[in-house]
Amino acid sequence: MEKVRISKLMSERGLCSRREADDYIARGWVRVDGQVVSELGARALPSQTITLERAAQARQVARVTILLHKPVGYVSGQAEDGHAPAATLIRRETQWRQGRGGPAFEPAHLRGLAPAGRLDIDSTGLLVLTQNGAIARQLIGEDSSIDKEYLVRVQGRLTAEGLALLNHGLSLDGRALKPARVAWQNQDQLRFVLREGRKRQIRRMCELVGLKVVGLKRVRIGRVMLGELPQGQWRYLRPDERFA
Numbered sequence: 587m588e589k590v591r592i593s594k595l596m597s598e599r600g601l602c603s604r605r606e607a608d609d610y611i612a613r614g615w616v617r618v619d620g621q622v623v624s625e626l627g628a629r630a631l632p633s634q635t636i637t638l639e640r641a642a643q644a645r646q647v648a649r650v651t652i653l654l655h656k657p658v659g660y661v662s663g664q665a666e667d668g669h670a671p672a673a674t675l676i677r678r679e680t681q682w683r684q685g686r687g688g689p690a691f692e693p694a695h696l697r698g699l700a701p702a703g704r705l706d707i708d709s710t711g712l713l714v715l716t717q718n719g720a721i722a723r724q725l726i727g728e729d730s731s732i733d734k735e736y737l738v739r740v741q742g743r744l745t746a747e748g749l750a751l752l753n754h755g756l757s758l759d760g761r762a763l764k765p766a767r768v769a770w771q772n773q774d775q776l777r778f779v780l781r782e783g784r785k786r787q788i789r790r791m792c793e794l795v796g797l798k799v800v801g802l803k804r805v806r807i808g809r810v811m812l813g814e815l816p817q818g819q820w821r822y823l824r825p826d827e828r829f830a
Contacts, residue, residue, distance in 0.1 A: 589629035592618065596636055600727075603719025615642040649717035650695045651702075651823040652676060655815045656713040662704045672713055673699060675818060682819040689822055702726055703734075703807075706786055711736070711804030712812040714823075724829060725807065726783070732808040732829055736778040737771060738788055739801035744776075748795035752776075756794055758784055763791070775801075 593607035602610065610616050614624045617637045623630075630636065656662070660672040676699070678691040695717070702714045702725040716722055725732055752768040767779040778788055789799045805812045808829035815821060 587631055587633065589631055592616065592623060592628050592630050592636065595630060595632065597719075597723060599636065600720050600723055601636065601638060602642075603723065606719045610638065610642045613641070615639040650699075651714060651716040651718055651721055652695070652699065652820050653810065653812075653815060653823055654713045654715060654820040655812060655817045656705050656710055657817050658708055658710055661707050662701045662713060666707075669707055672701065672705075673715060676715070676820055680819050682815055682821045684814070684821075688824065703783060704785075705804060706789075706802070709802040709804065710817060711802075712807055712810070712815075713804075714807060714810075721829070731781060733779050733781045734783070734804060734808075735806035736780070736788060737803045737805055738776045738778055738792070738799055739774055740776055740792055740797040741774075741800055742792075742797040744795060744797055748797075751795055752778075752791055756791055758787065758790055763787070766791075 592611065593604045596602055596607040596610075596616070597604045601607070607616070608626055611623055611626055611628065614622050615638060616623050617639070618628075618630045619634050620637075654672055654675060656672045656675075659669060660675065661669050662672055665671055673696070676691075676696060681691050683690075698717045699715050700717075700722065702716050702722040705711060705713045714721075714725060724730060749768065752766065754763075754765040756763050763784070764780075764782050766781075767777075769777055771777040780787065784790075788802060792799050803812075810823070810827055810829055
């Protein structure tokens with residue numbers, strides 16, 4: 587059996603990101619089968635046990651995850667074509683603290699904060715930004731099984747065959763889509779539940795069955811709901827909340 591970089595194994599197991607793994611290894615916070623590893627680039631067998639010291643675990647706990655209700659007109663990541671990144675909305679005055687609960691905003695929480703997934707510029711709803719590589723991998727890693735729920739207002743006529751295709755049978759860019767759960771929410775709105783996130787996937791799926799999307803809102807990621815979070819505001823993920 588061939589040895590693999592420890593940082594790669596840690597990322598694959600959801601312990602942290604590769605960058606975080608290198609930092610923890612350099613600090614002597616990683617053990618392989620109980621032995622401290624401090625050499626960057628060190629390798630281990632996939633069958634070996636990797637654990638984090640308490641200092642690394644505490645640092646992970648301290649890293650925040652933010653839930654933002656993204657409005658139309660903001661991009662998920664870096665600025666594009668003059669449109670501001672959604673992260674610019676993370677400010678003290680836009681924090682939603684229902685009942686004044688939860689921690690107060692700290693500027694340090696903006697360092698290393700990155701979106702865990704995309705939401706199109708013309709879509710609204712729940713966007714997750716996190717400092718925690720393990721959470722990012724959980725949501726957008728290749729083997730992620732976290733589903734995402736959307737409410738989609740459409741125009742056009744949808745046949746029973748078209749609805750069946752939305753659930754399973756469509757392809758984008760020459761690749762078959764994973765099965766989805768799509769049903770009518772009301773007379774002009776569909777409810778989509780997906781376990782993948784191709785670029786503009788829902789809009790392109792709808793086009794393939796003769797529908798035009800006129801409004802798209804993400805309302806859930808895994809077990810975390812958008813809920814009453816107002817558009818343009820944000821809050822911290824609570825300690826009792828889990829995506830899976």
